[in-house]
Amino acid sequence: MNTVRFGIVGLGRLGRRHAGNLAWHVPGARLVAACSPVKEERDWAQEHLPQLALHADYDELLADESIDAVWLVTPTSLHATQIIAALRAGKHVFCEKPLSLDLAECDAVIEEHARHPHLHVMIGFVRRFDASYRDAFDSVAAGAIGRPFMVRSQTCDKNDPEGFFVRFAPTSGGLFLDCSVHDIDLARWLLGNPKPKRVYASGTIAIHEGLRECNDIDNGVGVVEFDDGRLAVFYASRTMAHGHDTQTEVIGTAGALSVGRNPRANRVEIADAHGVRNACTPTFFERFEDAFLREAQAFVAALVEGKPTGLTLEDAREATRIGIAMREAYEAGGAVEL
Amino acid sequence: MNTVRFGIVGLGRLGRRHAGNLAWHVPGARLVAACSPVKEERDWAQEHLPQLALHADYDELLADESIDAVWLVTPTSLHATQIIAALRAGKHVFCEKPLSLDLAECDAVIEEHARHPHLHVMIGFVRRFDASYRDAFDSVAAGAIGRPFMVRSQTCDKNDPEGFFVRFAPTSGGLFLDCSVHDIDLARWLLGNPKPKRVYASGTIAIHEGLRECNDIDNGVGVVEFDDGRLAVFYASRTMAHGHDTQTEVIGTAGALSVGRNPRANRVEIADAHGVRNACTPTFFERFEDAFLREAQAFVAALVEGKPTGLTLEDAREATRIGIAMREAYEAGGAVEL
Amino acid sequence: MNTVRFGIVGLGRLGRRHAGNLAWHVPGARLVAACSPVKEERDWAQEHLPQLALHADYDELLADESIDAVWLVTPTSLHATQIIAALRAGKHVFCEKPLSLDLAECDAVIEEHARHPHLHVMIGFVRRFDASYRDAFDSVAAGAIGRPFMVRSQTCDKNDPEGFFVRFAPTSGGLFLDCSVHDIDLARWLLGNPKPKRVYASGTIAIHEGLRECNDIDNGVGVVEFDDGRLAVFYASRTMAHGHDTQTEVIGTAGALSVGRNPRANRVEIADAHGVRNACTPTFFERFEDAFLREAQAFVAALVEGKPTGLTLEDAREATRIGIAMREAYEAGGAVEL
Amino acid sequence: MNTVRFGIVGLGRLGRRHAGNLAWHVPGARLVAACSPVKEERDWAQEHLPQLALHADYDELLADESIDAVWLVTPTSLHATQIIAALRAGKHVFCEKPLSLDLAECDAVIEEHARHPHLHVMIGFVRRFDASYRDAFDSVAAGAIGRPFMVRSQTCDKNDPEGFFVRFAPTSGGLFLDCSVHDIDLARWLLGNPKPKRVYASGTIAIHEGLRECNDIDNGVGVVEFDDGRLAVFYASRTMAHGHDTQTEVIGTAGALSVGRNPRANRVEIADAHGVRNACTPTFFERFEDAFLREAQAFVAALVEGKPTGLTLEDAREATRIGIAMREAYEAGGAVEL
Numbered sequence A, B, C, D: 001m002n003t004v005r006f007g008i009v010g011l012g013r014l015g016r017r018h019a020g021n022l023a024w025h026v027p028g029a030r031l032v033a034a035c036s037p038v039k040e041e042r043d044w045a046q047e048h049l050p051q052l053a054l055h056a057d058y059d060e061l062l063a064d065e066s067i068d069a070v071w072l073v074t075p076t077s078l079h080a081t082q083i084i085a086a087l088r089a090g091k092h093v094f095c096e097k098p099l100s101l102d103l104a105e106c107d108a109v110i111e112e113h114a115r116h117p118h119l120h121v122m123i124g125f126v127r128r129f130d131a132s133y134r135d136a137f138d139s140v141a142a143g144a145i146g147r148p149f150m151v152r153s154q155t156c157d158k159n160d161p162e163g164f165f166v167r168f169a170p171t172s173g174g175l176f177l178d179c180s181v182h183d184i185d186l187a188r189w190l191l192g193n194p195k196p197k198r199v200y201a202s203g204t205i206a207i208h209e210g211l212r213e214c215n216d217i218d219n220g221v222g223v224v225e226f227d228d229g230r231l232a233v234f235y236a237s238r239t240m241a242h243g244h245d246t247q248t249e250v251i252g253t254a255g256a257l258s259v260g261r262n263p264r265a266n267r268v269e270i271a272d273a274h275g276v277r278n279a280c281t282p283t284f285f286e287r288f289e290d291a292f293l294r295e296a297q298a299f300v301a302a303l304v305e306g307k308p309t310g311l312t313l314e315d316a317r318e319a320t321r322i323g324i325a326m327r328e329a330y331e332a333g334g335a336v337e338l
Helices: A013-025 A039-048 A058-062 A076-088 A103-114 A131-141 A164-172 A175-191 A209-214 A289-305 A313-332 B013-025 B039-048 B058-063 B076-088 B103-114 B131-141 B164-172 B175-191 B209-214 B289-305 B313-332 C013-025 C039-048 C058-063 C076-088 C103-114 C131-141 C164-172 C175-191 C209-214 C289-305 C313-332 D013-025 D039-048 D058-063 D076-088 D103-114 D131-141 D164-172 D175-191 D209-214 D289-305 D313-332
Strands: A004-009 A029-035 A053-055 A069-072 A092-096 A121-124 A148-158 A196-204 A219-226 A231-240 A245-252 A255-259 A268-272 A275-278 B004-009 B029-035 B053-055 B069-072 B092-096 B121-124 B148-158 B196-204 B219-226 B231-240 B245-252 B255-259 B268-272 B275-278 C004-009 C029-035 C053-055 C069-072 C092-096 C121-124 C148-158 C196-204 C219-226 C231-240 C245-252 C255-259 C268-272 C275-278 D004-009 D029-035 D053-055 D069-072 D092-096 D121-124 D148-158 D196-204 D219-226 D231-240 D245-252 D255-259 D268-272 D275-278
Touching: A004 A013, A004 A058, A004 A289, A013 A029, A013 A039, A013 A289, A013 C013, A029 A058, A039 A053, A053 A058, A058 A076, A069 A076, A076 A092, A076 A103, A076 A164, A092 A289, A103 A313, A121 A289, A121 A313, A131 A175, A131 A245, A131 A255, A131 A289, A131 C268, A148 A175, A148 B219, A164 A175, A164 A209, A175 A219, A175 A231, A175 A245, A175 A313, A196 A313, A196 B196, A196 B219, A196 B231, A219 A313, A219 B148, A219 B196, A219 B219, A219 B231, A231 B196, A231 B219, A231 B231, A268 C131, B004 B013, B004 B058, B004 B289, B013 B029, B013 B039, B013 B289, B013 D013, B029 B058, B039 B053, B053 B058, B058 B076, B069 B076, B076 B092, B076 B103, B076 B164, B092 B289, B103 B313, B121 B289, B121 B313, B131 B175, B131 B245, B131 B255, B131 B289, B131 D268, B148 B175, B164 B175, B164 B209, B175 B219, B175 B231, B175 B245, B175 B313, B196 B313, B219 B313, B268 D131, C004 C013, C004 C058, C004 C289, C013 C029, C013 C039, C013 C289, C029 C058, C039 C053, C053 C058, C058 C076, C069 C076, C076 C092, C076 C103, C076 C164, C092 C289, C103 C313, C121 C289, C121 C313, C131 C175, C131 C245, C131 C255, C131 C289, C148 C175, C148 D219, C164 C175, C164 C209, C175 C219, C175 C231, C175 C245, C175 C313, C196 C313, C196 D196, C196 D219, C196 D231, C219 C313, C219 D148, C219 D196, C219 D219, C219 D231, C231 D196, C231 D219, C231 D231, D004 D013, D004 D058, D004 D289, D013 D029, D013 D039, D013 D289, D029 D058, D039 D053, D053 D058, D058 D076, D069 D076, D076 D092, D076 D103, D076 D164, D092 D289, D103 D313, D121 D289, D121 D313, D131 D175, D131 D245, D131 D255, D131 D289, D148 D175, D164 D175, D164 D209, D175 D219, D175 D231, D175 D245, D175 D313, D196 D313, D219 D313
Parallel strands: A004 A029, A004 A069, A029 A053, A069 A092, A092 A121, A148 A231, B004 B029, B004 B069, B029 B053, B069 B092, B092 B121, B148 B231, C004 C029, C004 C069, C029 C053, C069 C092, C092 C121, C148 C231, D004 D029, D004 D069, D029 D053, D069 D092, D092 D121, D148 D231
Antiparallel strands: A148 A245, A196 A219, A219 A231, A245 A255, A255 C268, A268 A275, A268 C255, A275 D275, B148 B245, B196 B219, B219 B231, B245 B255, B255 D268, B268 B275, B268 D255, B275 C275, C148 C245, C196 C219, C219 C231, C245 C255, C268 C275, D148 D245, D196 D219, D219 D231, D245 D255, D268 D275
């Protein structure tokens, strides 16, 4: 395979970015079809993308034999079913994170994939493709901080006074499954995939009282103990005043590496009556703009050159499993053994 | 009282700093006596301090009626007994933290103090007197970050390859009681003294295997839930490669304040083959040099001008109580209710 | 015009980046031809670029009527001649900076261009297209720092112990014309194109004694006075130990904006025995990777949509003129009036 | 001499700080007298300092034979006369910078001092005693950046909308002599006292038009060429929006050291709707609080222990000489040879 022919599914804000990347910026990729049940999204594709087939129906897209791979940017609740259907149709699959909020569904995907070992499935843990995270990973691997024994990682979104995510809460899986899965995946990756043993979690509602209905929180912390003594500490928030603040620290016996300690928007600083300051990345969308592109390039490289991405479905399942345990620990007010 | 006549007790490294401050730098203080069972320490006092009475025996010092106040820089195991004796001798007391590793002892001190309400007792939670922490506290109090609902705080010492503290471990009370008490006190102070409800803690030995004997750890994390939903997350370490790294973050509904995010030694940066970098404070001694002085000034101001320090024996007891709960949570591998 | 058909000229390191951008990443651009007298460069194009016509001879490329625009990444000494030839052949022109080291040549290009007003010529002052510089420019324009009255700007390259640039010195125009032209252009842009009045410059050889032969220097500073009292201070160096360090500061009556104060390579920081540090961008190539792409997008947008780039040939001439004055001021050891 | 008995002269804001240091914080110093023609200042001394003799008249103070040394915090125009009188009265002298705005006066002081070689005279170039500058100096001396060949240094004051300094302008000597003398002294110190060869300077009025009357400016830059090829670039400003911003950079063949790149007020950072930011030191008074104390300690150590301060009257004269040349270069619009 020299060129991968993609069909993208879902053309919301993030879907459009993926579509643009596949259409213009990924050598080896061709975006040949797009699918969305929403007419406005298909119209957007018509207008902004190179000529491609448009479908309202996912099965229709899967029936197109000229398509090598699907790129799913759809609601989480559809992920498992859509991946399984794509595999059965003989397509490679890229799917946005998380794989699923449900472990049984994760297992069903893994089982189906086992029946199609020649097909690639990758869940979009995009931070693994960010240049800074990649640099940190390589430095850790090269021994720059000795033996890494602890990760502290946070995913903190800028507060949306409109509380859009409150309406999204009933289906998001809750703060830990929606946000901390990224950190969980990073911690496992940076620590070399240790086996989790026990989880604690605590949380609070700082601002968005509407979350109380679905037992969700807008700020939460969690601790994961791994069975070799390694530790991970997570923080997730919906209520930051300054911007999207994703940070990760890996602590080792000979040093510590951090990524994103100051969520600076760019290289500009201003000195004025407010002091010396920098603007911050407003959302994950700006923070990980490059990483979304590198992720697509990595997936295409996996298909075309057989270059492994390092990300497995088991990784995605483990992130979900630990995220669920954090939610349970929060609800139980006590440790959850894994 | 215009001038407070002090007797200092204990002249180790920290005792000498306190002695120098009382002797030279605190208007309103006069250092008139020093006490140490160690001859070398008394000789040091003879040589380096203005003329003062020297005692090998604590009771001897207490018998000196010209002394208004004692300044205890002695091993933790002696704190409670020495404070009680000083109160009975009619002396004001400054005592290094922690008050005690034992709650019953804390209570005994509090009870004795109740019998001498005209005497001041202050436990040296020195960070409350650091200019940066004070600025952060004042900003929080002034509403700069809205309602503060979370504190993240760490006390991380530079690794001592000699492992001096391993030998000290049997009497230190363990990592949480030795290091995290500072962070516990800061969290309570910055959050407005909320009532703790539940505690988790985890820990590991990253380097100093010798700690295993006394069930201690060299890296630990803990979470405290308060009954109004506020949260505190602590990290303590003995194994930093870069220096003494004390950091605290207060997160509120309208912003977040941090103190000490980069433990820079001073205002110097160097750009060379290692990148752009700054040296770090090697130990708490350099980091809190000014704070030790301000602490002494505050205590003298309390005695001379009646200006409250804001620090009570109950604060010190609560820090010990939460620290003990963290140690128990770590040992139990589960939540401890308070 | 919906799509611009480009022929690239020159396929050295920077030429290859431009070629890749035009081939893959600029919607509206098609790279249809490449020209280089060097066989190895043509072979590279054959292997790495989409199918395109290859020429050893520039006139041959100009003779291709299907080409709309040329993209010159050639030695400075060829710029003026090649631009003029391209204009006469009816092509739009993008040309790497500087326009020329010679004012008469600049004027000849400007005159020729006046005869082809429908053709676009842009000199690649790439920093104007960097996201951070763009943000700074927009903030200044929006009044964020009041009236800007001073720019301080530097272009400092990492020392090359091999001294490659020493061999390049006889044709580079010297430190100020090679490096400071960027800063001169930035200062004019950020200050609103004030008229220069007087120039000073000083320089030294810190490391590369080989420069003495052609009267060049490896570190130099210059000051430009504008006739409305505005000031610019420049620094250029070939001898940085830490990396490529391009910084610019705009100082206004109500604040100051800086770009690139710490030339951090990415968002990673490490804390270890060297302190807390970050790696630096090694060369301008990494620092301005995105800017080279945005520059190409801006040029294509100018051709396709008529969207002005803001950069004129007069800007390029003025940068050369001031750069020459700085060199003369350095040589004269005194002020040069403009 | 074990204890130095001081008489302080001048009790304005800075004089009061010096008085407090001598009274309370400098072991080996005793403040025994104070002199001010202003009754309100003498009253302040009466109330806030330990018991001491008060004089309205300088000669009266000099007549007191129990006084070992005078500490002059008086207007610059009085410095030379007062130093000479003190030397003739057999007193050691500390005097605030600058020594004088007039070279002949500088020479007269140096000549008088030559007649009293047993007496110490130190001009208060306080930055040499700042812990960060001291660290930078020691690092440079230890070879951390190879051979230092360039200093960039600035003294930038926060804008005073009241323009107090405009009224002070007629006697201040102008921006360069008032502010840049500090930077000149630092550059000479950090570069190992090279011989200045040529000076350029430029300036502008950004805000305070009232300065035009006395031909002064509120923002100025200058370049000094030394005869071994070393360079210094200075910037002075009265109009910063963010605070007092004193920065210095030493560039060497193997690295660069900076002091004060971000004029942070303390270790606090805030993240809120304005981004991530830190407050800045409002004036030199806060920035150099510690340095004023260390300066006094160093002067007393010189008197008591004979420990050299490293600062000579020739250093002070040279700072004045270069400052005058900068003013002349600005006025002439051309280079001034030294």
